[in-house]
Amino acid sequence: MTNPLLQDWNTPFEIAPFDRIADTDFAPAFDAALAAHKDEIAAIADNPEPPTFANTIEAMEAAGHLLDKVLGTFFTVAGADSNEAREALQREFSPRLAAHSAEITGNKALFQRIETLWQDRDTLDLTPEQARVLMLTRRGFVRSGAALTGAEDARMTEIKSRLAVLGTEFTQNLLGDERDWYMELSEDDLEGLPAFLVAAAREAGRDKGLNGPVITTSRSLATPFLQSSPRRDLREKVWRAFTSRGGRGGKTDNRAIAAEILALRKERAALLGYDSFAEYKLETEMAGTPTAVRDLLMAVWTPAKARAEADARVLEQMLHADGQKGPLEPWDWHYYAAKRRRAEHDMDEAELKPYLQLDRMIEAAFTCANRLFGLEFAPLDIPLYHPDCRAWDVTRNGRHIAVFIGDYFARGSKRSGAWCSAMRGQAKFPQEQAPVVINVCNFAKGDPALLSYDDARTLFHEFGHALHQMLSDVTYESISGTSVARDFVELPSQLYEHWLEVPEVLREFATHAETGEPMPQDMLDKVLEAANFDQGFQTVEYVASALVDLEFHLGDPPADPMQKQAEILEQIGMPRAIAMRHATPHFAHVFSGDGYSSGYYSYMWSEVMDADAFEAFREVGDAFDADTAKALEANILSTGGSVDAAELYERFRGRLPGVEALLKGRGLIAA
CATH class of the missing domain: 1.10.1370.40 (Neurolysin; domain 3)
Known part of the structure; x- marks a missing residue:
């Protein structure tokens, strides 16, 4: 019990004692907490007493406190202050957590207790909140495959474990890409950049252990650079780095991971009797169906695209007036939109900031x-x-x-x-x-x-x-x-x-x-x-991402998500000078976990x-x-x-x- 994660926290408001927790504490704490939760669940499932709301549903609500405490601490630091040790622990923990969750929802004795309560719910004298918790608990078990048996049950467990591994790999690849890429700036390259951006770029350089300023793929650096740099070649370099995160080849490339995730989600939904993962996922949301989601997105897409195309014509005229040839490119949009904003609204980000x-x-x-x-x-x-x-x-x-x-x-x-x-x-x-x-x-x-x-x-x-x-x-x-x-x-x-x-x-x-x-x-x-201002652009880049997410999870999973992405964008008439807000290889909302999959529209x-x-x-x-x-x-x-x-x-x-x-x-x- 010397592990601080396993002790009572005699700290203000029982906050995790971060100053006493070492990375080496997480694995043994996780092992102990996982074992404790397994024992708690087994005690509920094997209880010889007839199921009641108290000895089943409330007992499940009370279980897992230690595991929640350990994981709440670990995932906080793993997401916001990662290092090699924490990334390795994430890769270890994710499949084990998925297997643990599958073991709980696959516990037939436990599910039978929940099902008995569900069938007898009208006689249990539950409060409205208790009735809601019972419904959600049963629904969660059913949607996790609790009613599956035999080979289908085993396959569901395999799928969920593999998806947990892939989601972690996707996230860590993206973090690695974002951490590794930067563009050093010479003093001449600082021309036209506002003072706040120069100061931030110098700070980013110091963070990288360099003496000079750098631009990274952090949105807080990349976007103002695209807005303010008169150097079209440097804008293109930053834009391409920003939009290619997770898709540059090598060990951090996420494209094959995205394809496998989509295929496994389709199989998971099919095991549960759904025609597509989108139908499975949206069943419990306010939208309810893929049709309702598409109707909303297209109702917004049409006026947004018209506005964006009209704006693009104005920006392209500004580009040509600057002596630049060719069409308006995606790395030009922010720069000329900022100039237009200053001209039409007398708004300068450098003055506002x-x-x-x-x-x-x-x-x-x-x-x-x-x-x-x-x-x-x-x-x-x-x-x-x-x-x-x-x-x-x-x-x-x-x-x-x-x-x-x-x-x-x-x-x-x-x-x-x-x-x-x-x-x-x-x-x-x-x-x-x-x-x-x-x-x-x-x-x-x-x-x-x-x-x-x-x-x-x-x-x-x-x-x-x-x-x-x-x-x-x-x-x-x-x-x-x-x-x-x-x-x-x-x-x-x-x-x-x-x-x-x-x-x-x-x-x-x-x-x-x-x-x-x-x-x-x-x-x-x-x-x-x-x-x-620029709502056409902002709406188009968002809705395009939401439509791609939806279409990815309808029908057969694509062997090549990038080709499918291009086909979807062509079908909706994506303006050439605007990119998706989140292209597939860095679409963490959708591929780092199930949270926003088929749900970016939300x-x-x-x-x-x-x-x-x-x-x-x-x-x-x-x-x-x-x-x-x-x-x-x-x-x-x-x-x-x-x-x-x-x-x-x-x-x-x-x-x-x-x-x-x-x-x-x-x-x-x-x-």
Whole structure:
């Protein structure tokens, strides 16, 4: 019991004692915790007493606490601060976890107890939440193959184990590609780059152990470089590196992995009686069917493509006016869109960025949460897994609600993107448990750290997910926080982005890094006026990715995903100067796990709701209206997965919205 992962944590709020945990602690802790969970499950399955909700479902909810504690700690550091040892452990743990999960859902005695309760559910006098947990538990077992027998049962176990290995390999290959590629810049190459980007590039160079500035494939460096560098040859080099991540050949190439994943998913769905993986996956989502998803995406695609093509003609004229020949290329779009934005909206990212300080934007997100939900945030001085991390004690009316951890800066040990996770979820059973929630981002480091407007929106987005975790108020952890339908989980995050655009928020928190002066009113007006600038491009690159994801999981799996990707893009008429937001070899949402597979559309499905949900505040004329905020918390943020997602939304708004609110919100049709 000298292993700190296996001890009781006598730390503030029982946070993992990161300063005492070594990489060598993870494997023995994992072994012990996995064995303990196996014993707990066996005791439930082999219980001679007749099944009851308490001795079966609640017993399963209470089991696995030690395993959750170990894995919550391990996967936090493995994703945000990886190293060779942690990557090796991921490769070891993933198939064993998949096998463990398959062993549980394949336990016939356990499934029979659950099935008995399901058949007798009307006589059990369950609360609505308990009835929901029973339904979800049984459904999860059935969809995992619990009803399969013989060779089919064994094959399902093999498939899930192999998929776990492949998902880990995909993620680690992508991280390796992103970590290894960089482009050194000479002093001449810095011409035209804003000061904030030069400072960030120098910081990235120091991170690589170099004396000069570099551009990496981190979006916080690559995108502003594409926006500002007049060197077309260097833009092309960065663009090609960014869009070819995971597909450059060699040991980190993900193309064959993606093909095998798609084939195994198809086989998995067929074993369960579904014609396609998309039909299997979407059955439990709000969308319900692939047809409903495609209808939504195509309803958005048509006006977005028309807008993007019109924009492309303008940008190509600007390209030719600069003396450049040939058509507009993908590595030209950001550069000329930025020039157009400056000309039409008098908006310059370099002028705007000093007003978007990271610390002030964090403060803005916290203040909005205080005004809406009464939350207060006090800094915590506790050991965390990396010096860049910081933590806060979240309270309401003096009562501890959660611990919130922010890990905001890009580094080579962190996978790309931004995400929210919970090291510990909220629960009341078997005892009260406050969540420990983490936001991880990849912003460029600086002194002070400055954000682009998109970065600031990302910060608010991930904090919206955090609020969904922190404000959760259910009994059972399996349905707490973000444990909801995939196409509902993005509603709180995308909805929270709207508060960044509230003028009074920007007036208070968008202050200049050097002078401390608030953003001038004319600049603030321009920021809000330009909110929908380049929406054709942004919508097309997103919807194209979502359509490719959907089509990949319908019909026969492609032997060559890249060829299939090209065919899909040709069929929908993808504009030549725009690339998918996530090409197949780096489409981590879809291939690093099952989370967003056949589900990348969910951001747009949720956006249909978030555009309508913020209207509830607009209708009463106050973005901080107390009654509307209370209704939002009661019906959306606190309920987790305790109620069907469509019912929750109807409770909040009285109806489900149509796509028109989204199109108007993106400026793709007239308001």
